[in-house]
Amino acid sequence: MNTATARYAGNLRTEATHVASGTTIQTDAPVDNHGRGEAFSPTDLVSTALGACIITTMGIVAERHAWDLTGSTFNVTKHMSTDAPRRIAQIDVALTLPATLDANARTVLERAAHTCPVALSLHPDLVQNVVFEYR
Structure with a gap:
């Protein structure tokens, strides 16, 4: 069965x-590559993914340990290469998580973060800069 059709x-x-689910999304080429930038670009989707x-x-790990991550957020910044071929060179992910998590929970969760399927699927030359803030 297909995952998506487009x-x-x-x-x-x-x-x-x-x-x-029937959920739909649109993509648009970015302004710096002939598009209007009116929707996620395909590389924006990769970074957000x-x-x-x-x-x-x-x-998933937090649920297993009964740790509540409700309200946690993340911001993503995508950096495109300046040399050919055009590609994502770096993705910065800044996570904000509850300050109530103790040192053990933080260690376990941060380890889990670096083993997510998307992180493991991206090319090793793509820099993944992941920062955790607890507040």
């Missing part, structure tokens, strides 16, 4: 549908 809508846009995968993996 169609090219013209003008450097795609419309994708998640088969299992890394952050989402990290926090989801941490959430």
Whole structure:
């Protein structure tokens, strides 16, 4: 079964549908690459997927230990290469997590963050800078 189906809508846009849920997303080429930047670019989705995968993996581990991560957030910054070929060179993920987590929980969760499936699937030359802040 397909994970997603998509169609090219013209003008450097795609419309994708998640088969299992029917949820849709659009992509647009970024302004610095002939697009209008009116939606996530494909490389924005990759970068955001890394952050989402990290926090989801941490959430799975947190549930196992009855640690509450509700309200945790992440910010993602994507850095494109300046040399050819055009590619993502670095992704910065800044996570904000509850200050109530003790040292053991923090160690376990941070270890889990670096083993999320997206992080492990990205090319090793892509720098993944993950920062954890507790407040």
